[in-house]
Amino acid sequence: MKRINPGIILVVIFATGLLHTYAQKDADTTGPATTVLRFACVSTSDDSIQLNSVVSVKHDEGSTNLANAPVIFYSVEKNGDLKIGEAKTDVHGVAVFKIPSRNTYTRNDEQMLSIKAMYAGNDKFEASEAEFSLKPAKLKVSFYEEDSIRFVKVEGTQLNSDGSESPIGTTNVIISVPKMFSMLKIAEVSLDESGTGTAEFPVDIIGDSLGNLTVVASIEENDVFGTVKGSADINWGLHKRLLGPDQPSRELWTPVAPLWMIITLIIMLLGVWGHYVYAVIQLIMINKSSKVSEKKQ
Amino acid sequence: MSETASSKILLREFAPQIERTGTWGKLWITFLVGVVLLGVFALYWQVTRGHIVTGMRDNVVWGVYIVNFIFFMGISYAGALLSGTLHLFHASWRKPIIRMAEFITIISLLIGPGFIMMCIGRLDRLPNLILFGRIQSPITWDVIAISTDIFGCILFLYLALLRDLAKMRDFDELKVSKWKKKLYKILALGYTGTPEQQIRLKKSTDIMATMVIAIAIIVYSVLAWIFSVTLQPGWHSTIFGPYFVIAAVYSGTGVLIVAMYFFRKVYHLEEHITLTHFVNVGVIMLVLAAFFGYFTFSEYLTKWYGSEKNDEQLIKILFDRYYTLFILSNYVGVLVPMIVVGFKKLRTIRNITVSAFIVIIALWINRYLIVVPTLESPYLPIEDARAAWANYSATWVEWSLTAGGVALFCLLFTLASKMIPIVQISELKEEPVEPGDIYLK
Numbered sequence: 001m002k003r004i005n006p007g008i009i010l011v012v013i014f015a016t017g018l019l020h021t022y023a024q025k026d027a028d029t030t031g032p033a034t035t036v037l038r039f040a041c042v043s044t045s046d047d048s049i050q051l052n053s054v055v056s057v058k059h060d061e062g063s064t065n066l067a068n069a070p071v072i073f074y075s076v077e078k079n080g081d082l083k084i085g086e087a088k089t090d091v092h093g094v095a096v097f098k099i100p101s102r103n104t105y106t107r108n109d110e111q112m113l114s115i116k117a118m119y120a121g122n123d124k125f126e127a128s129e130a131e132f133s134l135k136p137a138k139l140k141v142s143f144y145e146e147d148s149i150r151f152v153k154v155e156g157t158q159l160n161s162d163g164s165e166s167p168i169g170t171t172n173v174i175i176s177v178p179k180m181f182s183m184l185k186i187a188e189v190s191l192d193e194s195g196t197g198t199a200e201f202p203v204d205i206i207g208d209s210l211g212n213l214t215v216v217a218s219i220e221e222n223d224v225f226g227t228v229k230g231s232a233d234i235n236w237g238l239h240k241r242l243l244g245p246d247q248p249s250r251e252l253w254t255p256v257a258p259l260w261m262i263i264t265l266i267i268m269l270l271g272v273w274g275h276y277v278y279a280v281i282q283l284i285m286i287n288k289s290s291k292v293s294e295k296k297q
Numbered sequence: 298m299s300e301t302a303s304s305k306i307l308l309r310e311f312a313p314q315i316e317r318t319g320t321w322g323k324l325w326i327t328f329l330v331g332v333v334l335l336g337v338f339a340l341y342w343q344v345t346r347g348h349i350v351t352g353m354r355d356n357v358v359w360g361v362y363i364v365n366f367i368f369f370m371g372i373s374y375a376g377a378l379l380s381g382t383l384h385l386f387h388a389s390w391r392k393p394i395i396r397m398a399e400f401i402t403i404i405s406l407l408i409g410p411g412f413i414m415m416c417i418g419r420l421d422r423l424p425n426l427i428l429f430g431r432i433q434s435p436i437t438w439d440v441i442a443i444s445t446d447i448f449g450c451i452l453f454l455y456l457a458l459l460r461d462l463a464k465m466r467d468f469d470e471l472k473v474s475k476w477k478k479k480l481y482k483i484l485a486l487g488y489t490g491t492p493e494q495q496i497r498l499k500k501s502t503d504i505m506a507t508m509v510i511a512i513a514i515i516v517y518s519v520l521a522w523i524f525s526v527t528l529q530p531g532w533h534s535t536i537f538g539p540y541f542v543i544a545a546v547y548s549g550t551g552v553l554i555v556a557m558y559f560f561r562k563v564y565h566l567e568e569h570i571t572l573t574h575f576v577n578v579g580v581i582m583l584v585l586a587a588f589f590g591y592f593t594f595s596e597y598l599t600k601w602y603g604s605e606k607n608d609e610q611l612i613k614i615l616f617d618r619y620y621t622l623f624i625l626s627n628y629v630g631v632l633v634p635m636i637v638v639g640f641k642k643l644r645t646i647r648n649i650t651v652s653a654f655i656v657i658i659a660l661w662i663n664r665y666l667i668v669v670p671t672l673e674s675p676y677l678p679i680e681d682a683r684a685a686w687a688n689y690s691a692t693w694v695e696w697s698l699t700a701g702g703v704a705l706f707c708l709l710f711t712l713a714s715k716m717i718p719i720v721q722i723s724e725l726k727e728e729p730v731e732p733g734d735i736y737l738k
Contacts, residue, residue: 252433253433255431257431257432257433258433261432262432265432265441268515269441269445272445272449272508272511275504275505275508276448276449276452276505276508278501278504279452279456279501279504279505282497282498282500282501283455283459283497283501285497286459286486286487286488286494286497286498287487289487289491289493290486290489291487293489293491294487
C-alpha cells in the first residue's frame with residue numbers, strides 16, 4: 001500500500017491554518033439592526049435646557065445601548081428643521097447637548113419649543129429619531145428658618161418667547177436629596193398661583209462630614225414644561241461619621257489583603273524557598289567537602 | 298564496564314560537538330542570529346513608535362505576544378514536569394532525552410516572560426508592580442510564581458548537570474578553550490563523587506525534582522487564573538487551571554519529540570535515541586492528547602449547553618470565523634497523535650515527529666483561540682465598527698518578534714548543546730569506586 005507522506009499532510013494543514021489566520025473576515029453583515037432613540041429635555045437651574053437622548057439596538061434578547069453613535073439635534077420650525085448641534089453617545093448610549101433657556105429658536109402658537117433628536121444610522125444600524133416639545137421653565141430653591149423650624153422654598157417661573165418671566169402656576173414639585181444610589185424624596189409641594197411653595201425640611205437627613213446637602217426640586221415629565229430641575233446647597237444635614245480607619249476591612253478590593261490569602265502565600269513561599277535553601281546548602285556542603293578532601297590529600 | 302569508563306567513551310563521542318562547530322552549524326547559528334536581529338529591529342520599531350504598530354487595539358488588548366508567553370511558559374513547565382517525573386520514577390530510558398527536557402525548561406522560561414513585557418505600553422511603570430503590588434491581584438501572583446519557578450528550574454538543572462560538569466572538568470582529552478575549562482571547574486564545585494557528595498547530591502536532586510513538578514503545576518495554574526478570574530466569556534471557567542496544565546505538558550511533549558528528532562539527526566545520536574524513546578514519549582503524548590481532548594470538550598460543551606448569551610456568541614464566532622483554526626487545534630491536534638501513536642504500524646520516528654509538530658502548532662493556535670475571539674466579543678457593539686478596532690490581525694512587528702523568540706529559543710538550545718553534551722554523560726546509577734563506597738540507585 002502506498003503511504004502518504006506526512007510532510008504533505010503537514011504542509012496542507014499549515015497552508016489552510018495560516019491562511020485563515022491572516023484572512024480574518026470582517027464582522028458579520030446580515031442587514032442593519034433596528035435602533036431605538038429615546039429623547040427627553042430637562043430645564044435646569046443654570047438657565048439651560050439639557051437635551052438627553054439614549055440610542056439602543058434591538059435584538060432577540062432585548063436591547064443594548066449603542067456607543068459612539070452621532071446624534072444630531074434640530075429645532076423643528078415652520079420653515080423646516082434648524083440644526084442645533086451634535087453629540088456622540090457614550091458607553092451607556094447617552095448623548096447630551098445643552099442649549100440656553102433663553103434662545104432664538106422659533107416657538108409654536110402655544111409658545112412651546114419643538115426639538116428633534118436624530119441618529120442617521122449606517123450600514124449596520126438603522127436610523128431613528130424622536131421629538132420633544134417643552135416650554136422653558138426654571139425652579140429656584142431657597143431656605144429659611146422660622147421659630148427654629150427649617151423650611152425649603154421653591155419658586156417656579158416660565159420663560160416666555162418675548163423674554164419675560166411669569167409664574168409657572170399650580171404644579172406639583174418633588175423635593176429630594178441625592179444619595180449614593182438614587183434620589184431620596186423628602187417632600188412634595190404644590191406651587192400656588194404665584195408659582196411659590198414651601199415645605200418643612202426634615203431634621204434627620206445625613207449630609208457629608210460637614211453636614212452639607214444638595215437639595216433638588218423637580219417637576220417630572222410635565223405636559224408643558226417637560227422635566228424642570230433646580231437645586232441649591234445648604235449645611236442642614238447631620239454630620240456623617242466616617243468609619244474608624246483603625247480596623248480596615250480585608251477584602252478583595254481593599255488595600256489590605258484577606259488574612260487567608262496572606263497566610264496561604266506565606267506557607268507556599270516558605271515551603272518552596274525552604275526546599276531551595278536546603279538544596280543550595282547541600283551544594284555548599286559538596287563544595288566544602290571537596291576542599292576538605294583536597295587538604296587531606 | 299565501570300561508570301568512569303562508559304562516561305569516557307561517551308565524552309570522546311560528544312567531544313567534537315563541543316570542541317568545534319562545522320560549516321552547517323555556523324550557517325545555522327548565523328541564520329538564527331539574523332532572525333533574532335529582525336526581532337530586535339521590530340522591538341525597536343515598537344518601542345519608538347508605540348503599540349500602534351501592533352494589531353492590538355481598544356478591544357483586543359492582547360494578541361500573539363500573550364499567546365507566545367503562554368506557549369513558552371507551557372513548554373517550560375512541560376520540560377520541568379517531564380524531567381522531574383522521569384527522575385523520580387527512575388525511568389531507565391530517560392538518560393538520552395532528560396537533558397533536552399531540562400534545556401527546554403530553562404530556555405523557554407527565559408524567553409516566555411519577555412513576551413509579556415512587549416504587551417506593556419509603559420514599561421517605565423514596571424517597578425510599580427513590585428513597589429505597589431497587591432497580593433489580591435493575579436498579576437502579582439504570576440510575578441511571584443514565575444520568579445520562584447525560574448530560580449527552582451535553574452537550581453534543578455544545575456544539580457542535574459553537576460556530575461557531567463565534573464566529568465568534563467576531569468576529561469583531559471577535551472580540547473576546548475581555557476575559559477570553558479575554567480568554567481567547568483568553577484561550576485563543578487569540586488565534585489569528585491565521594492559517598493558523602495553522592496548522598497547530598499541525590500537528596501537535593503530528589504527534592505528539587507519534586508519541587509519543580511509541584512511548582513510547574515502551581516505556576517501554570519496561576520497563569521490560567523489570570524484569565525479565569527476575569528468575567529469574560531470563554532475565560533471565566535473553573536477548569537482553566539488543570540486545562541492549562543494539561544495543554545502545557547502536551548505541547549511541551551511535542552517540543553521534546555521535535556528536539557529529539559533534530560538532535561538525533563544533527564549529532565548522529567541514532568545509537569542513543571532510538572525508536573523506543575520516540576514511542577515512549579509518544580505514548581505520554583497520546584495520554585495527554587486524550588486528557589486535552591477531554592478538557593476541551595468539557596469546556597465547550599458546558600458553555601454551549603448553558604446557552605449564556607456571551608458564551609453563545611463566542612462559540613458562534615469560533616465555529617464561524619475561526620472554524621478552520623478551531624478544527625485544526627481541537628480535532629486535528631488531538632486525533633493525529635492518537636492515531637499515529639495508537640496504531641503500531643504507524644509508529645515510525647518520522648510519523649511521531651510529524652504528529653508532535655502538528656501538536657505544537659495546534660496548541661499555539663489553541664492559545665490564540667482562547668485569547669483573541671474572547672476579546673473580539675465586546676459586551677457593547679461599537680457603532681463605528683472599523684475592522685481594526687473590532688477584529689485583531691497581527692502585524693509584521695508582532696510576527697517578527699514571534700519569529701525572533703522562536704529563533705532565540707533554537708539559538709540558545711544550540712549554544713547550550715555546544716557547552717554541555719546534549720545527552721547525559723554520567724550513568725544514572727553510580728557504582729562504588731572504592732571498597733566501602735556506597736551504591737546509589
